[in-house]
Amino acid sequence: MTIPSDLRPGVLFGGPSPEHDISILTGLQAARSLSAAAKEVTALYWSKAGEFYAVDARLEAVAFAEGVPRGATPLDLVAQPEGGFRRKNRPMPLDVVVNCCHGGPGEDGTIQAAFDLAGLAYTGPSLVGAYLGMDKLAFTALAAQAGLPTLPRVAVTPDTEALPFGPPYVVKPRFGGSSLGIEVVEDAATARALAASSPLLKDGAVAEPFLVEGRDLNVAVRTYPRVELSAIERPERKGGGGIYSYAQKYLPPGGGGLVSSPRELPARIPDATAERIREMARAVAGLAALRSVARIDFLEQGGELWLNEVNTIPGSLSVYLFIDPPLGWAGLLAGMIAEARAERRLFSAVGADGTALRGAASVAAKLGGTAVSR
Numbered sequence: 420m421t422i423p424s425d426l427r428p429g430v431l432f433g434g435p436s437p438e439h440d441i442s443i444l445t446g447l448q449a450a451r452s453l454s455a456a457a458k459e460v461t462a463l464y465w466s467k468a469g470e471f472y473a474v475d476a477r478l479e480a481v482a483f484a485e486g487v488p489r490g491a492t493p494l495d496l497v498a499q500p501e502g503g504f505r506r507k508n509r510p511m512p513l514d515v516v517v518n519c520c521h522g523g524p525g526e527d528g529t530i531q532a533a534f535d536l537a538g539l540a541y542t543g544p545s546l547v548g549a550y551l552g553m554d555k556l557a558f559t560a561l562a563a564q565a566g567l568p569t570l571p572r573v574a575v576t577p578d579t580e581a582l583p584f585g586p587p588y589v590v591k592p593r594f595g596g597s598s599l600g601i602e603v604v605e606d607a608a609t610a611r612a613l614a615a616s617s618p619l620l621k622d623g624a625v626a627e628p629f630l631v632e633g634r635d636l637n638v639a640v641r642t643y644p645r646v647e648l649s650a651i652e653r654p655e656r657k658g659g660g661g662i663y664s665y666a667q668k669y670l671p672p673g674g675g676g677l678v679s680s681p682r683e684l685p686a687r688i689p690d691a692t693a694e695r696i697r698e699m700a701r702a703v704a705g706l707a708a709l710r711s712v713a714r715i716d717f718l719e720q721g722g723e724l725w726l727n728e729v730n731t732i733p734g735s736l737s738v739y740l741f742i743d744p745p746l747g748w749a750g751l752l753a754g755m756i757a758e759a760r761a762e763r764r765l766f767s768a769v770g771a772d773g774t775a776l777r778g779a780a781s782v783a784a785k786l787g788g789t790a791v792s793r
Contacts, residue, residue: 421456421749422645426458427514428514429461429504429511430452430516430517430519430596431463431465431514431516431518431519431520431541432447432463432465433446433791434467434520434524435523436521438521439781441521443464444480445734445736445780446519453513454599461474462474462475462478463494464483465520466485467498470493471494472494473506474488474490475488478542479520479530483709490652491507496537497537497539498533503538516540516759517541517542518541518543520537524550526544526731527553528544529620531545531546531549535764536761538765540760542758543755544708544710544711544732545764547626548709549731552707552709553731554593555593556623558728561706565702565706567699569725570628571583571584571728573626574593574624574625575590576611577614577615580607581609582626586604588601588606588610588627588629589601590602590603590604590606590624591626592624592625593624595619599619600619602617609659621779625751629655630718633718633719633720635656636716636718637654637703637714637716637717638650638696638697638715639715639717640701640712640713641712642758646704648700649740650685650740651685651696652685653684653688654680655683674792684740688719692722702757710758711755712733713733713757714729714730715728727779736751
């Protein structure tokens with residue numbers, strides 16, 4: 420599968436999210452890769468303030484360090500039929516938008532809803548898949564209901580009196596796609612204090628048991644032309660404990676980006692564990708309506724395995740995990756784009772023929788107590 424040379428793709432990155440900077444890195448990688456295959460690539464920068472701009476796809480990351488780069492052209496996003504991105508009220512011809520936004524409205528269903536209303540084809544999760552993947556509490560409840568092993572996970576508020584399991588606890592944002600805002604605490608009082616004070620937890624917090632000897636095991640899934648799984652990785656936690664933090668993933672000297680972060684790939688794990696991870700990952704792909712490419716994260720301790728969470732727009736789109744055979748950016752993006760163009764959401768008003776309206780009593784009569792049943 421290849422990218423058509425006459426394709427007119429846009430690549431969206433940035434956004435009003437704590438993961439803004441990492442989204443830029445992923446977006447620039449995707450834009451640079453598409454530029455090698457397509458004649459015309461439009462880089463769409465979403466600022467921290469929520470504004471959209473067209474920028475040069477050849478820019479380096481440092482150009483965005485202080486905000487909107489020089490030479491950026493303001494855009495409008497019109498969420499209605501024949502809408503989409505517009506420059507000075509003139510529509511921009513885009514065949515597909517490659518969504519590289521991590522966290523916030525780029526990954527929680529907000530931008531997906533706008534694209535659906537505008538009739539734009541886009542990669543990444545659908546509205547439903549995006550919101551479900553972003554809500555850690557809802558995702559865990561759904562997985563547990565389906566019989567998949569999960570650690571207990573509960574909501575934490577400043578009024579939470581006690582937690583239904585013992586310490587230590589991992590406290591994390593209920594709605595978030597990275598390690599930002601995650602803390603390991605020793606008591607419920609500290610968990611409550613974090614829920615009340617941390618700006619990264621203002622939309623909600625959850626707590627779960629911290630596995631002192633636990634380790635992370637991750638696998639990526641791509642859904643087109645069929646469900647395919649990547650190699651399994653074991654990210655290396657600094658010092659062998661704690662959590663796999665944002666700094667370890669992305670910041671030098673230990674991190675420097677997910678592609679170059681220290682990891683064991685493929686992970687040296689028993690065949691039975693690997694097979695169980697693959698089995699659970701395939702189940703999650705259907706259960707959570709995964710689309711495009713996603714990374715599914717597991718926790719393991721003493722041979723026991725738990726499903727942790729799903730990242731519906733993973734850093735670097737998890738391209739580095741597809742090593743057998745090597746897929747590369749071009750192969751990954753080709754499948755994502757083909758799927759997006761084939762599965763564009765269409766709305767229909769079939770059945771709304773006016774019959775109920777013509778036969779209805781006056782609105783005043785209905786306000787007087789006649790209920791509308793459906």
